[in-house]
Amino acid sequence: MTPFMRSNKVVSKADIDEATTLKEVSVGTSQVINYLTQQAGGYHNVGFTHKDLCNALQRGKTKEIVDGDVNALIAYFYYKNHDDPGFFMIYSVDESETLHNLIWSDSTSRSDYTYFGDVIAFDTTYKDNLYGRPIMPIVGVNHHHNTIVFATAIIAYETSQSFEWVLQNILEAMINKSPISVVTDGDRAMQKAIKSVIPYAKHKLCSWHISRNA
Known part of the structure; x- marks a missing residue:
């Protein structure tokens, strides 16, 4: 069974962290996937596609935004308590x-x-x-x-x-x-x-x- 089957398209936290680090220094997603492929010893060992990686990175970015908004909301409530x-x-x-x-x-x-x-x-x-x-x-x-x-x-x-x-x-x-x-x-x-x-x-x-x- 190929590792690119839908059931196996999971991007590990280690790969996400490494990809995020590379993206932060302006490395393109295609270059990131090529790098991770080389690290894994070939496409058959990667276990996810270019699209999977993009989706995983986007989910992480969305979570950061949501967490930031939640923190801002809580901070606002603490501030509001002074007025009320x-x-x-x-x-x-x-x-x-x-x-x-x-x-x-x-x-x-x-x-x-x-x-x-x-x-x-x-x-x-x-x-x-x-x-x-x-x-x-x-x-x-x-x-x-x-x-x-x-x-x-x-x-x-x-x-x-x-x-x-x-x-x-x-x-x-x-x-x-x-x-x-x-x-x-x-x-x-x-x-x-x-x-x-x-x-x-x-x-x-x-x-x-x-x-x-x-």
Whole structure:
């Protein structure tokens, strides 16, 4: 079986690091692939194509941009806290110190929750964004029947652990005031998190999401 088959088109971290170093000193991608080919002892030993290398380098560049934007966002939130002492923000990182989960809420949103937080709704439909992660707004309805945002979270994965983290920190931000009812899109991981963190809250399913996902 040829190493250029789709299932084997994996660019190793060592090759990516070496290619990145060469690109930083203005070596063209074609020259980089030729160099790596010579190092490997021929095309049959490389295991990836010119296109694979380009894609791998682009993914690395995109990750750097995203990580930089996330760091800028967190820095902005720290700065915002000086203007809004009631601003709440907390985040977690993984083993590689990459952002895992993030949640924030300003003083107005936290005040709104005090009055209108008996019923909250959240879902993770906002996946097409700069960060490439599910963005989860936690919303409610005020006395004018307008939608209001209580908090916003960016999560790494749609798992019960991530949702539990979000719910636990919502409670922390809202001085442990638990909602009476929670409206979701029916995600099972989300249901599990609700039962774990706020077991006495009534869980309701959003009919719009159910019909859309049917």
